[in-house]
Amino acid sequence: MAPLHEIAHLGHVELLTPHPQQSLWFFTHVLGLTENGRDGDSVYLRTWDDYEHHSLKLTAHHTSGIRRTALRACSEEALHRRVAALQQAGRGIGWIDGDPGIGPTYLFTDPDGHEFELYWESQWYQAPDELRPSLKNQPQAYPSTGFSVRRLDHVNFLAQQTLPNGDFLRETLGAEATEQIQLDDGTIAAQWLHFNNKSYDIVYTNDWTGSRGRLHHIAFATDTREDILRAADICLENDVFIETGPHKHAIQQTFFLYVYEPGGNRIELCNPLTRLVLAPDWRTITWTEAERAKGQAWGLKTIESFHTHGTPPVDQPH
Template identity: 30%
Template structure:
């Protein structure tokens, strides 16, 4: 029987954060960090490439680690809502004269065809896909809970949470508005520069989360920058446990633990020992269900509370330069 919604076409839509593909100079160190310590499952390894997921992720992977000379982000991927949305997005991007590349099925293990492009105004390599395998874990890792892909291990990463990216102050308005107008991200909370026009930071989502994607101005004029990738833990206390455990393994802390005012989640920023990429260990936060949600604007005098509600002290200097030396600014 056909559903009422089948009579209407909302157009192509992004459903959620899918995965991040990180280059690492030392794959074994990165695997020790993400798998042994954070507890992510290694679903598949093909030579110098490993695919991992959290214990509540049923799809093939949310993290790809690739041994290479440069520790750069190879791609940020998002899953779309319907199989046809991949082609619909590609057609629209071509109409806008945005160069696209079809990534064939299997180019990233377990994943179907994707469309790859650079975000206008930021240069970040985004990929959109729908089809992805849902393999069972090895029997010795399998959970009795059918909603879990594996048992909880290590520090208990449940899933990927969000990406935080940076682009230049000169291009951030173009990039931030493009992802909202073309990929359907909703602005949830934001701050502007002193000119009250240029975006300083914007937290956006396609899910009820406060942000699946954050975009921050880089005052050094850099584009295509990763600020951090966040992985979700179940409880606020899990972040404190993570801090205690990771200190004992000499993992470098960047900031935290503490709590953000923006999004209201607990945070701990650390560096992956193999790649140097900044990783946020993240728990809590509020959810948005109101269809008429109005974005919350943070004024300059309020902004320090938005960045750190409690935890590391932070003094906001009124520009994006201070955000780059203070990871909590990116949330």
């Protein structure tokens, strides 16, 4: 079946934190995001290469985790076709007014309970004079602050079961699986899904705690691989916990660094910028249990916390 291509890209995420001031410090001074407005307990933040109003909505909450993941449709007509498919699947919640810079928004959930929003109308960012770039094809001047991440890259969800969620995104939104892990008993333990030529936008990973609806990590892309090495040094100087890396994944070949922000959410710094899926008939790459036991591309073993640490913590509600 030909790719549907009615979802343009991952738009933004709303991340929850029990330590809002410390988390805001991390995302602005360490990651290098720019503040672009506030509303109640939420702060809107953006990466320098994002054309939209914000990349991240950071919201104070009693616990950590992800509240919502936003996807932009390719057109108003595509939006309404996808909404009809979601309603037919019985996963729709309904329409709301979008956040600043975003038009009418449709809410829905995946089978695991993660909440999504789908929209079309989007106000393109106009940089103020102090952030105006020298190159007119760049939304904002390079910040030269902290990691200076380029864009929000992907979201990795922990799920009670990967496959029902991957099937749901394929059937309702036209996602396709580029790579996956299959255990010896046939279980699909993780799946990397994309909507267009980016190699992955959404990932599902089996939660070893058996929980539902949790976050594994959100990922920001850096401009170069060397930026990730620099990020590790910046984390060292700022007492930011490094969970694993820098290293290179075997799956998707992404160069990575995983850290925890002060609210407890896992953040990946990644550099997958050169890897695109151009084949319209791409065949899903399946990795076996034995192949994954070898570790990452250069032999680094996958650490235990990668299968168990997620947000919110399992003893706290959303």
